[in-house]
Amino acid sequence: MSKPVDNLDKIKQSLTRRNRAETRFRWYGRIAILIGLAAVIVLFTDIISKGHGAFRVTYIQLDVHYDQDIIGVANMTDPAQLADGNWDAVPKSALRSKFTDVSGRRDKRKLYALLSNGAGFDLKDRLVANPLLLGQTESIWILADDDIDTYYKTWLDGEPYAARMADNQMAWIEQLHNEGNIRLQFNSNLFTRGDSREPEQAGIRGAIMGSFFTLVLTLMLSFPIGVSAAIYLEEFAPKNRWTDFIEVNINNLAAVPSIIFGLLGLAIFINFFHVPRSVPVVGGLVLTLMTLPTIIITSRAAIKSVPPSIREAALGMGASKYQTVLHHVLPLALPGMLTGAIIGMAQALGETAPLLMIGMVAFIVDIPAGFTDPATVLPVQIFLWADSPERAFIEKTSAAIMVLLSFLIIMNTSAVWLRKRLERRW
Amino acid sequence: MSKAATVAKKPKKTAGAKKKAADQDLQISAEEVTVGQSFTDKPKMTMRNINVFYSDKQAIHDVSIDIAQNEVIAMIGPSGCGKSTFLRTLNRMNDTVEGCRVEGEICMDGENLYSPKLDVVELRARVGMVFQKPNPFPKSIYENVAYGPKIHGLADTRVDLDEIVENSLKRASLWEEVKERLHQPGTGLSGGQQQRLCIARAIAVSPEVILMDEPCSALDPIATAKIEELIEELSQNFTIAIVTHSMQQAARVSDRTAYFHLGKLVEVNPTEKVFTMPEHKLTEAYITGRFG
Numbered sequence: 167m168s169k170p171v172d173n174l175d176k177i178k179q180s181l182t183r184r185n186r187a188e189t190r191f192r193w194y195g196r197i198a199i200l201i202g203l204a205a206v207i208v209l210f211t212d213i214i215s216k217g218h219g220a221f222r223v224t225y226i227q228l229d230v231h232y233d234q235d236i237i238g239v240a241n242m243t244d245p246a247q248l249a250d251g252n253w254d255a256v257p258k259s260a261l262r263s264k265f266t267d268v269s270g271r272r273d274k275r276k277l278y279a280l281l282s283n284g285a286g287f288d289l290k291d292r293l294v295a296n297p298l299l300l301g302q303t304e305s306i307w308i309l310a311d312d313d314i315d316t317y318y319k320t321w322l323d324g325e326p327y328a329a330r331m332a333d334n335q336m337a338w339i340e341q342l343h344n345e346g347n348i349r350l351q352f353n354s355n356l357f358t359r360g361d362s363r364e365p366e367q368a369g370i371r372g373a374i375m376g377s378f379f380t381l382v383l384t385l386m387l388s389f390p391i392g393v394s395a396a397i398y399l400e401e402f403a404p405k406n407r408w409t410d411f412i413e414v415n416i417n418n419l420a421a422v423p424s425i426i427f428g429l430l431g432l433a434i435f436i437n438f439f440h441v442p443r444s445v446p447v448v449g450g451l452v453l454t455l456m457t458l459p460t461i462i463i464t465s466r467a468a469i470k471s472v473p474p475s476i477r478e479a480a481l482g483m484g485a486s487k488y489q490t491v492l493h494h495v496l497p498l499a500l501p502g503m504l505t506g507a508i509i510g511m512a513q514a515l516g517e518t519a520p521l522l523m524i525g526m527v528a529f530i531v532d533i534p535a536g537f538t539d540p541a542t543v544l545p546v547q548i549f550l551w552a553d554s555p556e557r558a559f560i561e562k563t564s565a566a567i568m569v570l571l572s573f574l575i576i577m578n579t580s581a582v583w584l585r586k587r588l589e590r591r592w
Numbered sequence: 593m594s595k596a597a598t599v600a601k602k603p604k605k606t607a608g609a610k611k612k613a614a615d616q617d618l619q620i621s622a623e624e625v626t627v628g629q630s631f632t633d634k635p636k637m638t639m640r641n642i643n644v645f646y647s648d649k650q651a652i653h654d655v656s657i658d659i660a661q662n663e664v665i666a667m668i669g670p671s672g673c674g675k676s677t678f679l680r681t682l683n684r685m686n687d688t689v690e691g692c693r694v695e696g697e698i699c700m701d702g703e704n705l706y707s708p709k710l711d712v713v714e715l716r717a718r719v720g721m722v723f724q725k726p727n728p729f730p731k732s733i734y735e736n737v738a739y740g741p742k743i744h745g746l747a748d749t750r751v752d753l754d755e756i757v758e759n760s761l762k763r764a765s766l767w768e769e770v771k772e773r774l775h776q777p778g779t780g781l782s783g784g785q786q787q788r789l790c791i792a793r794a795i796a797v798s799p800e801v802i803l804m805d806e807p808c809s810a811l812d813p814i815a816t817a818k819i820e821e822l823i824e825e826l827s828q829n830f831t832i833a834i835v836t837h838s839m840q841q842a843a844r845v846s847d848r849t850a851y852f853h854l855g856k857l858v859e860v861n862p863t864e865k866v867f868t869m870p871e872h873k874l875t876e877a878y879i880t881g882r883f884g
Contacts, residue, residue, distance in 0.1 A: 475723065475727035476727060476730075477688075478688075478723060478727065479729060481688060481716065482720070483717075483720070483739060483797070484713050484714070484717035484743065485739075486713050494729060498730065
C-alpha cells in the first residue's frame with residue numbers, strides 16, 4: 167500500500183489532467199456553437215443584403231391625361247368597352263408629352279420601355295375606381311420597368327448596372343432624377359399581387375395564400391389524425407409485436423425522403439382518386455402524409471412525459487380509461503403536442519420537393535381564393551424565381567426567402583413560447 | 593379498538609455467524625400455511641387462494657384472508673414481499689399493469705370482483721385508493737376533491753358539490769388549512785397536505801373500503817402523525833387496508849396485522865398479538881429487526 171501523501175500527489179496530478187480535459191471540452195462546445203452561429207449570420211446577411219432592395223421599387227411621376235378618344239371608352243360601366251380600351255396608349259402619350267423631343271420608332275420604343283408594361287392596366291384600375299377622372303389630367307406616380315428599376319437602384323448606389331440600358335434611357339433617367347420625378351417607393355405590389363413574368367409586377371401574395379390554404383388543410387388533417395394515433399398507441403394499444411411493428415414503421419415514415427411522398431401523392435391522389443393537380447387540396451394531403459409521423463412521434467413523447475402517478479390517481483378514483491386520458495393526460499400533454507404540430511407545420515411550410523411532383527410548381531398569376539384554386543406555395547415560388555433569367559428576380563428571390571424565413575421564425579418562436587407558457591410542473 | 597402499545601425493540605447486535613444461520617431460517621417452504629386468525633365472521637371482503645403473476649414470475653402465492661367491516665388491517669413485510677401487489681388486487685389496479693394476471697376469488701359483500709359482469713369503474717368508486725407518493729391532479733384543490741363526485745354524477749347541483757367538497761376536506765382534516773384557497777393548485781400544498789388532499793379526494797365518493805399504499809413513506813414525522821390520526825378517525829366509517837413499511841405505524845393504527853414474506857401470507861393476528869407474541873418465527877424475526 168502506498169502512503170497517503172503519495173496518493174495525494176497522484177490525485178493532484180490527475181486533477182490537473184482532468185481539469186484540462188474539461189476546459190478543452192468546453193472549448194469544443196463553444197467552437198461548435200460559433201460555427202453554427204456564423205453559418206446563420208452569413209446566411210442572413212447574404213439574404214438580407216441581396217433582398218432588402220426588393221421591398222422598394224422605382225416609380226416615375228408623369229402627367230397623365232385620360233383621353234376618352236385615345237382610350238376609346240365612353241361609358242365607364244360597360245365591361246365590354248373597358249376590355250377593348252386602348253389602355254397602353256395612356257402612359258405612352260404621357261411619356262411622349264413629357265419628352266417631346268423624342269422621335270423615331272426605335273427611340274420611342276426605348277422611351278416606352280421606361281414604364282412597366284402593366285402601367286396601362288394599373289391606370290385602367292385607377293380609372294374604374296374613380297370614373298370621374300375620365301377626360302381629366304392628373305400627375306401620378308407610375309411603376310417603372312424592372313430594367314429601369316435595377317439601373318436606378320444601382321445608379322443611386324454609385325455602381326450602375328447598365329447592361330440592358332440604352333444611352334438615351336440613362337439620360338432620361340438622369341433628367342427625371344434631377345427634376346425629382348423618379349423615386350423609390352415601398353413595394354406594396356410584392357405583398358398584394360400574384361406571380362408575373364415582369365419582375366416589377368410580381369408579388370408573393372399568391373404564394374402566401376397557396377401556402378396558407380395548403381397548411382390549413384395539412385393542420386386540419388394531420389393534427390387530429392396524429393394525436394388520435396399517438397393517444398391510441400400510448401394509452402390503449404396492447405404492447406405486442408404488432409404495435410412494435412407499427413412504431414418502427416412510423417419512424418420509417420419520418421425518414422422517407424419527401425420527394426417520395428410527392429410521387430405517392432401523384433400516384434394515389436391525382437391518378438387514382440382524380441384530385442385535380444396544382445391545388446392546395448392535393449398539396450395539403452401530401453404534406454399531411456409527411457407531417458403525420460412528426461406529429462405522432464412528438465405527441466407520443468408528450469403523452470409519455472405525463473407522470474404515471476396522474477393516471478393512477480384518476481384510475482384509482484374510478485375514472486374510465488377514456489376519462490383518464492381526456493381529463494388528465496391530454497390537457498397535460500397538449501403543450502407538447504401543439505409544439506410538435508407547430509414544428510411539423512414549419513417543416514411543411516418549407517417543403518418544396520413533394521409539391522413539385524403534384525404540379526404545384528405551375529406559373530400562376532391569379533391569387534388562389536380557396537382550396538381548389540390552382541396555387542403554388544412560398545418555397546416553390548422561391549424556386550421559380552431563382553430560375554428566372556431577369557436580373558430583378560435576384561432580389562425578389564431573396565425577398566421571398568426573407569418572408570418565408572420570418573414565417574418560420576415566427577412559428578418556431580411561438581412553439582417555444584407556447585411550451586414555456588403552458589408547461590406545468592409537478 | 594385496541595392498538596398495540598409497545599413495539600419490540602431491535603436487538604443491538606447481530607453477529608455475522610448468527611446472521612448466516614438466520615438467513616437459512618428465512619427460507620419459506622411451499623407447504624407453509626398461514627397461521628393466526630385469517631378469517632372473520634362478518635367479512636367485508638374475502639380473498640381465497642389468490643395467486644398473482646407478473647408474466648411468468650409469481651408474486652403472490654395462495655393467499656387467503658378476510659377483511660372485516662370497519663377494521664383497519666395493516667400489511668407489513670420486507671421489500672418485495674408482495675404486500676403492495678396484494679393491496680392492488682383489491683381494486684383491480686393491477687389490471688393496468690402489463691402482463692399481470694390474478695387467480696383466485698376476491699369478493700366484496702359476496703360479489704366477485706373479478707367477474708366479467710363487474711365494471712371496474714364501479715368497483716373503484718367503492719374501493720378507493722391512496723398512493724405512496726401524493727399525487728394530486730395539477731388542478732385546483734376544489735377540482736381535485738370534486739373530480740370523483742363529478743365523474744360519478746354524485747352531485748346534482750353546484751351547492752351539493754360544494755357541500756361534498758367541504759365535508760370531504762373536513763373529514764380529511766384539511767378544511768381549516770385550505771378553505772381560503774380552494775381554487776389554488778393542489779400541487780402547491782406541502783407533502784403532508786397533498787396526501788391529505790388525496791385522502792379527501794378518495795373519500796369524496798364515499799367508498800366502502802379505502803386502500804392505502806404506504807401513505808406516509810414520503811412524509812416527515814409530523815405529517816405522518818396527522819395522517820395516522822386521520823386513519824383512526826376514518827376507521828369509524830370506512831374499512832381500511834394499509835400497507836406500511838413502518839412497524840410502529842402498523843402497531844399504532846391497525847386492528848389486525850398481516851405479515852407477508854416472499855409472496856406468502858405468513859401470519860394474520862390482532863395487532864397486539866403480532867407485536868407482542870408473534871406465532872410464526874418469521875414474523876418474530878421481522879418485528880425484532882433481524883431482517884427487513
